[in-house]
Amino acid sequence: SRIVFNKQNSGSTFKQWNKGIEMAQGEYIWIAESDDWAEPELLETLLHFMSANPSVGLAYTLSKFIDFDGEILWRENETGQFLIYSGKQYIHDKLLINNSIANMSAVVFRKELYKKINHALYDNMILCGDWYFYVLLCEHTDVLEYQKALNHYRIHLANVSSKAEKEGMSFLEGIEILDYICDHYHSVKSSDYSLKYARYWLTNRRQYSFTKETNKLIKKTFAKRHKRIILFYILLSLKRSVFNLNTFRKRLH
Numbered sequence: 001s002r003i004v005f006n007k008q009n010s011g012s013t014f015k016q017w018n019k020g021i022e023m024a025q026g027e028y029i030w031i032a033e034s035d036d037w038a039e040p041e042l043l044e045t046l047l048h049f050m051s052a053n054p055s056v057g058l059a060y061t062l063s064k065f066i067d068f069d070g071e072i073l074w075r076e077n078e079t080g081q082f083l084i085y086s087g088k089q090y091i092h093d094k095l096l097i098n099n100s101i102a103n104m105s106a107v108v109f110r111k112e113l114y115k116k117i118n119h120a121l122y123d124n125m126i127l128c129g130d131w132y133f134y135v136l137l138c139e140h141t142d143v144l145e146y147q148k149a150l151n152h153y154r155i156h157l158a159n160v161s162s163k164a165e166k167e168g169m170s171f172l173e174g175i176e177i178l179d180y181i182c183d184h185y186h187s188v189k190s191s192d193y194s195l196k197y198a199r200y201w202l203t204n205r206r207q208y209s210f211t212k213e214t215n216k217l218i219k220k221t222f223a224k225r226h227k228r229i230i231l232f233y234i235l236l237s238l239k240r241s242v243f244n245l246n247t248f249r250k251r252l253h
Contacts, residue, residue: 014129057141099131106151198232
């Protein structure tokens with residue numbers, strides 16, 4: 001094992017990933033991020049399954065979301081199942097709208113896959129580099145999802161991810177990933193994602209209290225190629241406004 005200290009901060013989480021991966025000499029890569037932690041059996045379980053299934057180049061478990069004191073905020077739904085997807089299926093079902101892998105610390109992948117992808121596509125991103133990274137890896141491998149939460153993902157309200165979410169980066173950067181998928185998988189149709197994307201947008205706008213400027217910038221980004229998302233977003237917003245108005249009227253009576 002080796003410890004390498006940075007003389008200068010690269011300013012990019014994903015560039016640091018690349019640096020560490022390139023230095024690693026083993027067959028498998030596990031990136032243990034910041035102050036997240038894993039159950040002792042995470043690596044043993046995933047590596048055992050990957051060794052027995054050579055077609056699986058990326059495997060992960062579910063996560064528990066914890067606060068600063070280690071208390072569980074919420075956890076993903078656990079069934080204990082091992083599910084295998086083709087890479088193409090996983091991209092369509094799990095990575096088209098957002099990033100379904102909660103945290104990189106829950107993931108193990110084969111280093112040989114890393115050598116096959118274009119790192120310049122994601123390494124300057126602020127928030128969505130991991131999402132893009134998974135898409136690129138999945139183009140070359142099957143994926144295993146172990147539906148048991150063996151990873152603990154610590155949430156800090158003031159961290160870079162939280163700030164980036166409030167600035168709409170899930171969409172401003174996420175659109176690049178959606179465009180990439182649409183360009184490389186022609187079977188993906190607008191009807192596969194437009195309504196779901198609009199709902200996700202509306203949910204995030206409320207959850208992170210997007211400013212008018214942020215929301216306007218998101219609309220401008222979608223307008224270049226994905227006007228159908230904007231249409232559904234407007235319709236859903238109007239529907240919610242009507243619902244709120246009717247609820248208000250009932251309370252008056």
